[in-house]
Amino acid sequence: MTSATPSQPIGLRERKRLETRAALEQAAVKIVLRDGFDQATVDAMCAEANVSPRTFFNYFESKEDAILGVFDEKLDEASITECVAASSTDDILESIMDVLFKLLGPSVSGVSLQKSRIEIIKQNPHLLGRHIAQMTRMSEQLLVAIRMLVSQDPRFSHESTDEQSATAEMLLAIGGGALRVAVREWVASGGERTNIQLRAAELARKVIEQLQ
Template sequence: MNTVQGLRERKKIATREALHEAALKLAMEHGFDRLTVEAIADAATVSRRTFSNYFASKEEALLYGDGARMAAMLEAVRARPAAESPWTALTASMRTLFPERGPDEDWVARARFIRSHPSLLVQQLATFSSFEKELAAELAARLPEEQRSATRPRLIAGCFFTAIRVATVAWLDQPQGTSLQDIAERALAEAAGPFA
């Protein structure tokens, strides 16, 4: 039974990835405004109904990679030693947000593409916001009792995501001389303040 469930789960992951990749490819080739759910489903060789089982919109399909990276980062934070401070655990887990060998040309092109479409930015911010809540809950458990409040874990999570967003935008805006990880680490160090 576990083998069957494992196979089904792998198939679901593969289908989700295929839809995401098809959405990205079509959007980059033909533009976001011309992208349709039908075209994504056709390119991934699935039905429109299958698309709807995985994503609610073309925006969600396009931004699936962001959510996957956020989920991996959240898991990396959870795997850090329980005694680590929230900010230390976040900083150590930051690299899971970016491609292992640093962003390649496709990643950069996709990031710039998303940045150039307001509806995608809104959806991206909604994705980050939902993970910010999950991350805040994880960080709350790492805070000493005397530092716990309704706002502190959310403030830490919000500052972390803001620092990452600012670092990414700064890196995309400059000639590629410095690595994104280096800029992100610098931004996190500058934002650490009372959280370090």
Template sequence: MERAAVDLVLRDGIHLATIEAICEEAEVSSRTFFNYFDSKEDAILGLSDIKVTDEIVLAHARSARDHDVVTSSVGLIVELISPSLQNTSLHQSRTEILRRYPELFARKVARLTRITDELLDAVRKLMSHDPRFSDSAGAASLLAEPILSLCTASVRISAKEWIAAGSDAPIDEITIRAVALARQVVEKLR
């Protein structure tokens, strides 16, 4: 049904890709459609459930060089979004859809804000592993949000570049490039 939804949007446009049409294409009833997706856009955008587990967070906290919170945060973010980067066929169609219909970003972002709190907790944990934040206890917690934003934006750009370059390079390249961008910002602004 996701395939049908995505294909129809690209073929007929978002307005003609009604639930009815999608269900006809997928050969299911419209009622069944809503048994699987909360909304039409869920199917179109493929809003999979990202989980931020303690294991993943800890793994990144330990593996980052010097326990740098930027490196570990970027690594974590890239790992979380990597499934949607690798699922090539569907994902490419979805990327094209977002390009054509920027309004749909809304839902996508909505889902992301749903996990923003989880990500913030994760960044705070990662900060606690970073020696530069080990002394300043509670006050530093306020910095988690700006740090997360900085890292997320860097990943966004880096992923864009990666996709534009043909998605050939290993995904780690996204991480490396994103960390470099974040560092540049810090260097320039200090």
């Protein structure tokens, strides 16, 4: 494995976006633990996070997505470029997993939030299915991000634009599958495995190496 270079610091716009997202996720988990999944409402989550329902739906499609940390904002090219720049390392698989993790979630920052979310998922296992649906909805944005990473990697510099797009699509398929497996392992471990990105990169690399 090649060593990773330090990620670039995120900009003010990205930092504000992540802070609002985190506040909504924490509020959603808190309300579900307090009121129960069926009784938890978006209005209560917004009141807890001190944001409007309109802001909530700029970040999440439903209360289920907020509980999981499934992020479904329609990102513009500038935001995607910023995310890619902050995730770029010498290891393209780790960079891809970092980008997927940032755009798809779930957020796993904070031991307390991890454990609370795992308890909610165990009581409502249907929630994990939201990630599969989300990847389909965001596939074009994810492909844009991965195409950027591929175009920056000298190993793919000889490829045409169409070939790089095809490479990005295949990497998305492999990376998405690896991320889902890593998330399932994270849930099964009770949150003990905290670096989901590196685990997902490890799983993807193992499959690729076995095929060679």
